[in-house]
Amino acid sequence: MEQLTVTERDLRRMLDVVDHQRWGGAGQEFPRDVLRALRDLIPADDITFQVSRPHDRVFVGLEELTSVPPGLDDDCDELFWQLYWRYKTCSRPQRTGDHESVWMTYDYLSMRQLVNSEAGLWDRMNGVRSEIAVPFPEHDGEDRRMLLFRTTGPGFSERERLLLQLLRPHLVEIxxxxxxxxxxxxxxxxxxxxxxxxxxxxxxNTQIARRLFVAEGTVRKHLENIYERLGVNSRTAAVATAFPVANSA
Structure with missing residues (x-):
C-alpha cells in the first residue's frame, strides 16, 4: 500500500504554490503563475481551470497550461457532453453533490476500461492516460474545477491526491x-x-467578540476599517457589497 506522507519539501513547495505574489491573473480565469507552481509540485502535461454550465452543455471560461498539442475542435463538444452525463468520471459533482473531494479517473475506470470502453473514449481521443480533478464550489449552475492530465508515464498517485486535497481550500480562495x-x-x-x-x-458586535475572543472595541475597529476599504458606512452595505462576489467562487 502506498505510504501517504507529506514531507517538509512538499510543504515548502505547497506554500510556494499559494504564495500571494502569484495571485495576479488579470484577465485570466485562474492565475497562470499559480498553475506553473502547481505543475512543479505535481508534474502534469496539462493543467486546466474550467468553468462550465453542464446542464446547458456550454463552456464559460478556461485557463490552460499545457505542453500537449491542440486536440479536438468545437465540433466534438456534443460528444463530450454526451459522455459527461453518461459516466460519473466527469459528472461526479452533479451526481453526488460532493464539490470538495478530489477524484481520479482510476476511481471509476481501470486501465483496461480506459483503453477499451466508451467511458474512456474522450481520454483516448485526447491522448490522456491519467486525470485528476479538483472540484470548486458550484455557483448558480456553474461548475468550476481544476483538471490535471498526463499523457505518458505513471498515473497520479494517492499521495498527489492528498497534496491537492490539502491545497484545495487555498486554490478556492485564490x-x-x-x-x-x-x-x-x-x-x-x-x-x-x-x-x-x-x-x-x-x-x-458582542457575539462576534465572544466568538473571536477579542474585545468588543476591537470588533468595532475592524468594522471601521472594513467600511473604509469597501467605501460604505453600514453593516448592511458592507455585507451587500462583499458577499455576492465572495460567495460566487
Missing part, C-alpha cells in the same frame, strides 16, 4: 480573490473576512 478584484472590491484581510461573515450571519 479564485475568490480573483473574483473580488474583478468586481473592484478592495482586499480584506482573512480576519476581516471572518468578521464580516459573522456580521452577514446576523451576529451582534
Amino acid at each position: 479564485r475568490r480573490d480573483l473574483e473580488r478584484r474583478r468586481a473592484g472590491i478592495p482586499d480584506l484581510t482573512s480576519r476581516q473576512w471572518e468578521l464580516l461573515r459573522l456580521v452577514a450571519a446576523g451576529h451582534s
Whole structure:
C-alpha cells in the first residue's frame, strides 16, 4: 500500500504554490503563475481551470497550461457532453453533490476500461492516460474545477491526491480573490473576512467578540476599517457589497 506522507519539501513547495505574489491573473480565469507552481509540485502535461454550465452543455471560461498539442475542435463538444452525463468520471459533482473531494479517473475506470470502453473514449481521443480533478464550489449552475492530465508515464498517485486535497481550500480562495478584484472590491484581510461573515450571519458586535475572543472595541475597529476599504458606512452595505462576489467562487 502506498505510504501517504507529506514531507517538509512538499510543504515548502505547497506554500510556494499559494504564495500571494502569484495571485495576479488579470484577465485570466485562474492565475497562470499559480498553475506553473502547481505543475512543479505535481508534474502534469496539462493543467486546466474550467468553468462550465453542464446542464446547458456550454463552456464559460478556461485557463490552460499545457505542453500537449491542440486536440479536438468545437465540433466534438456534443460528444463530450454526451459522455459527461453518461459516466460519473466527469459528472461526479452533479451526481453526488460532493464539490470538495478530489477524484481520479482510476476511481471509476481501470486501465483496461480506459483503453477499451466508451467511458474512456474522450481520454483516448485526447491522448490522456491519467486525470485528476479538483472540484470548486458550484455557483448558480456553474461548475468550476481544476483538471490535471498526463499523457505518458505513471498515473497520479494517492499521495498527489492528498497534496491537492490539502491545497484545495487555498486554490478556492485564490479564485475568490480573483473574483473580488474583478468586481473592484478592495482586499480584506482573512480576519476581516471572518468578521464580516459573522456580521452577514446576523451576529451582534458582542457575539462576534465572544466568538473571536477579542474585545468588543476591537470588533468595532475592524468594522471601521472594513467600511473604509469597501467605501460604505453600514453593516448592511458592507455585507451587500462583499458577499455576492465572495460567495460566487
